[in-house]
């Protein structure tokens with residue numbers, strides 16, 4: 344169920360893999376996104392299992408659309424939020440807010456980012472307990488979703504921010520056209536790379552690490568390549584129907 348799981352003081356974090364859920368087919372087994380394609384009851388059961396395994400209460404999710412927008416999860420935001428809300432975009436459930444990152448100072452709320460090849464980044468200031476989570480694919484990364492997330496955390500009082508980079512398609516696998524590599528590297532220096540077979544690529548992890556370190560964050564790699572690991576969902580490998588893995592971060596209730 345988990346590709347990585349750790350505690351850092353009162354901060355818990357986890358990245359899921361594809362096992363331990365009930366989704367069928369290419370999205371199997373543990374799909375935590377794509378309620379528009381998957382059986383809603385299966386996604387609901389998958390969330391229930393993750394919630395139980397991690398001992399979580401509320402799991403906050405957003406409708407990720409490759410923006411650089413950050414959603415503040417505070418008490419008013421949680422009003423009306425239900426355990427079914429992560430199912431969001433499916434029929435009969437509330438619409439999720441459109442954003443690609445979340446921050447909160449609240450304990451007991453898990454911030455959940457869903458990905459398949461894009462880079463999930465979990466962030467925390469252990470001293471103040473302020474946490475964040477971001478969806479950093481190529482577009483969001485180049486648009487500044489990570490600096491925006493760190494800034495939003497600092498507005499909540501964070502000082503020393505640690506960041507964990509979850510499973511994503513690696514720079515040796517993420518082939519892009521040459522012009523796109525140049526464009527991304529201009530926005531995110533250090534992201535230009537080369538595939539294993541010698542063509543232009545983008546290294547999301549290297550780009551994110553550079554960006555975050557320039558902002559004074561302490562960055563830790565916490566995941567392998569989605570494209571080459573059968574244990575992880577990958578859009579490039581499994582196609583548009585692929586499932587989604589999740590990065591979750593929360594602060595324990597005192």
Ligand SMILES: [Zn+2]
Nearest residue numbers: 513516568571
């Ligand atoms: Zn790879």
